[in-house]
Amino acid sequence: MxxxxxxxxxxxxxxxxxxxxxxxxxxxxxxxxxxxxxxxxxxxxxxxxxxxxxxPITTVVTEAGIRYGLDFGTGYSHGLFLDQRANRAKLHALRPKRLLNTFAYTCSFSVVAGLTGAETLSVDLSRKSLDRGKQNLALNGIATAGHRFINDDALELLPRLGHRGEHFDAIVLDPPTFSRGNNGRLWQVEQHFEDLMLAALEIAAPKCAILLSTNCSKIDPASLERQARACAKIKRRTTEYTRMAGAVDFPQGHGASTTWMMVR
Ligand SMILES: C[S@@+](CC[C@H](N)C(=O)[O-])C[C@H]1O[C@@H](n2cnc3c(N)ncnc32)[C@H](O)[C@@H]1O
Incomplete structure (x- = not known):
């Protein structure tokens, strides 16, 4: 493509x-x-x-032995973001027990965590994408028990999860640069990422790994980390950061800016 x-x-x-x-x-x-x-x-x-x-316009590919469905007929994306490959591998190595996958799209992170036995919660505004996520789990022989899919605005859902007392030991925050959330509310990553980080820190279990990722060219990994440190300070959580090296098949400056916030 x-x-x-x-x-x-x-x-x-x-x-x-x-x-x-x-x-x-x-x-x-x-x-x-x-x-x-x-x-x-x-x-x-x-x-x-x-x-x-x-x-056929659809096909199945494998990455690290894991199967993902692709659809070349869709206007947005075909189903798998290749610049998240190293982050999927990292999540696989972390073997979380409970994963919250926000902005889940076709749920590739949920598939990876599901394969190492995690319970997962995938959240996305697009019901169609979550349906493709369910198909990706099935493609890998993962039974649906223990895997929830919520079609909602992530920024609105996170505080509700907090009120219900839910906690996770891995959280994926990979929002788009712009979008319209529930009731047409504008999501703009430069303005709202900190709100998301603050909400995530409320539901982060001890030793939680939080993936912070964005395609916004104005936010590099260093500024992501600065924002995350400020949020951790507000929430009085001790954190460490792991930056992932860029993939060899992505020219410098292309692909997502990412960092992992490891919460103590
Ligand atoms: C960049 S993609 C996420 C990619 C995904 N992390 C992956 O690696 O496959 C952005 C996703 O966010 C969803 N989205 C946009 N605004 C949202 C919101 N306010 N709440 C929840 N999901 C949203 C879109 O439907 C889209 O599937």
């Missing part, structure tokens, strides 16, 4: 892929291209650029 904002970038990426495929002696079965508009309502379905048009 080649995502692009204009024809110049598209041509550059196609040429780069062709050069690399020749060097690697690997031929992609299909290549899709996807225009990324500034406004969500201008999103269009990806276009098949090369390959067999009669193949």
């Amino acid at each position: 080649i995502s692009h904002k204009n024809d110049g970038v598209l041509n550059e990426l196609v040429a780069g892929l062709e050069a690399w495929s020749t060097l690697a002696q690997w031929t992609p079965v299909r290549i899709f291209t996807r225009f990324l508009p500034l406004k969500n309502h201008e999103r269009v379905s990806p276009i098949l650029r090369s390959g067999d048009a009669t193949l």
